[in-house]
Amino acid sequence: QKEVEQNSGPLSVPxxxxxxxxxxxxxxxxxxxxxxxxxxxxxxxxIMFIYSNGDKEDGRFTAQLNKASQYVSxxxxxxxxxxxxxxxxxxxxxxxxxxxYQLTFGKGTKLSVIP
Amino acid sequence: SAVISQKPSRDIxxxxxxxxxxxxxxxxxxxxxxxxxxxxxxxxxxxxANQGSEATYESGFVIDKFPISRPNxxxxxxxxSNMSPEDSSIYLCSLPGGVGGNEQFFGPGTRLxxx
Numbered sequence: 001q002k003e004v005e006q007n008s009g010p011l012s013v014p015x016x017x018x019x020x021x022x023x024x025x026x027x028x029x030x031x032x033x034x035x036x037x038x039x040x041x042x043x044x045x046x047i048m049f050i051y052s053n054g055d056k057e058d059g060r061f062t063a064q065l066n067k068a069s070q071y072v073s074x075x076x077x078x079x080x081x082x083x084x085x086x087x088x089x090x091x092x093x094x095x096x097x098x099x100x101y102q103l104t105f106g107k108g109t110k111l112s113v114i115p
Numbered sequence: 116s117a118v119i120s121q122k123p124s125r126d127i128x129x130x131x132x133x134x135x136x137x138x139x140x141x142x143x144x145x146x147x148x149x150x151x152x153x154x155x156x157x158x159x160x161x162x163x164a165n166q167g168s169e170a171t172y173e174s175g176f177v178i179d180k181f182p183i184s185r186p187n188x189x190x191x192x193x194x195x196s197n198m199s200p201e202d203s204s205i206y207l208c209s210l211p212g213g214v215g216g217n218e219q220f221f222g223p224g225t226r227l228x229x230x
Contacts, residue, residue: 032217034218034219041226042223042224043205043207043221043222043223043224044158044207044221045221046213046218046219046220049213049217049218051217088157088158090158090219092217101146101148101163101211101217101219102148102160102163103158103160103219104160105157105158105159106157107156107157108157
């Protein structure tokens, strides 16, 4: 059973602080890692993807991947109230018939940025 | 990225009836996915739909309950058959794409309530 684990939260941070979201996965063969943001009542929106060990930065977002530890994280700098949402970690399932495209999602971490 | 639309956006249905959800894409794609998101839960893959072949269902999902059609490269339908209140969920279609080629993008979803 392929698993993706996230702390469900809620994670509360003050405006302007760094929010740190964590995710672990069980399948060592996974190669692609994604962070989605989901506002209440909306569909998931892809905000970051990372394929290689290390850090990847995009604006206020940094994704970090450590394949040896099977750990991926998302840092949000200068958090804003508009960042308040549920953040879903997703990992590809390399053993699926759909090749690298099939994703397994974590249950998500609810982030609350307090003004 | 491709523009994905779904119909209906929401519906309230009676137990024992069926609902067909449509997913339309503005470009041709070989592979499409159907997900379910039950209240307060993460996304669970129902099936992978490739044009020209039978859909591939994940464990716990069967064709009799969730028949899928994929008549061309821009369109797919998912039918939720003989509905029960446990089928109340958001149903989302998605497709791969993006800069890295492995990213996955979601339609706006169909919010289904079964009474």
